[in-house]
Amino acid sequence: MAAVLPLFPEQHRAAPKPALLWILGLAGVASCAVTAGLASVNEELYQPALRVLLVSWITIPFVFAGIVAWRRRPDSAFGPLMILAGFTTQLSILQWTNQPVLNTIGQLCDLLVAAIWLHVFLAYPTGRLAGRAERAVVIIGYIAAVGLQVVILMLGGFNDRHLLTVANRQTAAEVVQNVQLLTLSALALIGVVLLWRRWRALPRWQRRRPAQIVINCFSLSLVMLAALLIAGAFQLPGFEIIRLATFATAGLAPLAFLAGLLDARLAKAGVSELLVQLRASPAPDLQELLAQALRDPTLSLIYWLPQYGSWADQNGNPTALPAPDSGRRVTVVEQHGEQIAALVYDATLGEEPELVEAVSAAAAIALENGRLEAELRARLQELHGSRTRVVEAEQNERRRLERDLHDGAQQRLVALALELGLLAEQTGSDPATQTRLKRARSEVAESLSELRDIAHGLHPAVVSGHGLAVALESLVAATPLDIHLTTDGLPRLSEPLEVAAYYVVSESLTNAAKHAHATRVTVDVGVIDGTLVAEIVDDGIGGADSERGTGLRGLADRVEALNGRLRIWTAAGKGTRVRAELPCG
């Protein structure tokens, strides 16, 4: 069975211990029980049952959604933040007691819940505040909620059960409180704007439905919160109803978030569809299928090639894993304990690790096939590359030898011949000396002639020096056949191309003269649509085949090393047609 490892570029955080999560869950339930207890002993409380219900309605969803999120995404701080928000809601309940310290804490935390909601909503989905504006809003929110609350309490605001009163300035306290409420409501509305700004900035494909529901719910909660705070500041008549609606909405926010998590699981239903498609014939484009299943059009699929110790794309081209800060994430797919492939996808998909995991696992078998294919292509490329290098190296070596012969031995022999010639001029008419000199000169001439043949066999210098057209004209002139040569409009091309085409014609003419017993040959060489085409047709006995003649096999190597194609049509009694096509665009 395939294993799937998320290879997140950032540091991993250990998953929270299940015991801790259980304790937090139980604490959440217990805190609601405490709330109910406090409400039952407080006789001044207005609509105690409803208040308990509302507080629990906030606490339980936040704590439990936080627990689920933390367990699923240990890397995200969003889960712990939600849990914190859930318990913070409970803190304000302490003001229901008459115990001075607890009451003070409760009063201090009365509006903290507004600030922490702002924090949670703006930190969605990573748990971190992404922008400067978000950070400023949240910090000001905390200062307004807690800092101003301290001032109000010191001025003797609210009731006298807390410990912070230093002066009894009710009017001033009310002014500060109004400033506090209006500030927080303004921040809540700014928060809505920030949420929408972030949403609009996402690429279209990332604006998925579950995320949209979450953002909508968060925005609605913030709007309600702003309305509640304004109603509080101006002591509007419908305050209690607005509070009810606000708390009801805020409790829905974590539920919407949970629904988003659930949707990631539901998306796995698409995996079964993927499995069906993977079995389709002919084999589908795996990368495209995975991109569809993961709803990330930027997804790329790369394969691990153990022989090369490197990653390669579907065509076998070497490729590297993305850099940690590139906004891409990588999930490595393993089989039998060995990595076979990796999915490289947008970092936002990291929010749905279960989906990535399910999709990768489903595709593992197909990935193995895909990897073998990529490996095969890489080998072919390597083989082709090495053949090209061998042909090039041979070509370079031959050219070097020809050059050495030309500049060395041949020049020296010509100088020697010249010296002998001058000597013969000066020696006078002693017949014996003249005879020996003549013999020496003819020996030198013979050596020069042999060297010339060797040099020409090594490398057709006329091709590199004067071009294919000139070289072919010489070649045709030196071949004892009736040849019709056409090289009209042939431009100068790169040396390897010209030399390869020269050898194709040369070898074909040799074959036509020596083996095929041809009398007439047509040679057409020209560039057609960015391809150098050399075609040689003879009227010989045919029957040439590339396996028999090492000459023709060598030609095919030479042509294929240049990404070209050599084809030979030959049938007994029907002549031979050789056609080389070499891309030169």
Place this chain on the structure above:
Amino acid sequence: MRVAIAEDSVLLREGVAQLLTDAGIEVTARCGTADELLVRVAEDPPDAVIVDIRLPPTHTDEGMRAALTMRREYPDVGVLVLSQYVEVGLAMRLLADSAEGVGYLLKDRVSEVKEFIAALRRVADGGSALDPTIVSTMLKRHRSSDPLDALTPREREVLELMATGASNAGIADAMVITQRAAEKYVSTVFTKLGIPATGSESRRVLAVLLFLRS
């Protein structure tokens, strides 16, 4: 006669200069590159230049290009191209317009001092000197219904000599016959091959080459 030399091998350059000086020919410039030759010729035009086909820096076609430039810009200066190999294709390029005042010989020919000097003088005087291997190579080509088959061996010999740029007197010398007999052979060859008789010796070189190539 005044001659400039372009040859990058010092050994050979000095050898040829020695050969020319011994023959009473003034060497006006001894150059290692094609560019140097063109500069020296512009300063002091000689009667003829001797150019190695492969010259620095790339040792590919620098000499050839210098020769073609000379032909174009100094039509009165004879150009004798020397090479380790002779190519029919290059001969055709060199003689594209006319065979006047041009020669193309294997480097080996310098050892045949007398013949070499004669060829050089011919080129300087506006005649031609084509390496015999070019003609013999072209004669090897087999043609179906070949008019060359109608030639006798002696007439073939005359044809080859004509193609090298030899004059009637030269043909007579080489074949050890009278000049009159040589003239007769020449006209017979032209008639048999259907080549219109042409005036100058260099024109008939071109005529023979074009006939052989067709």
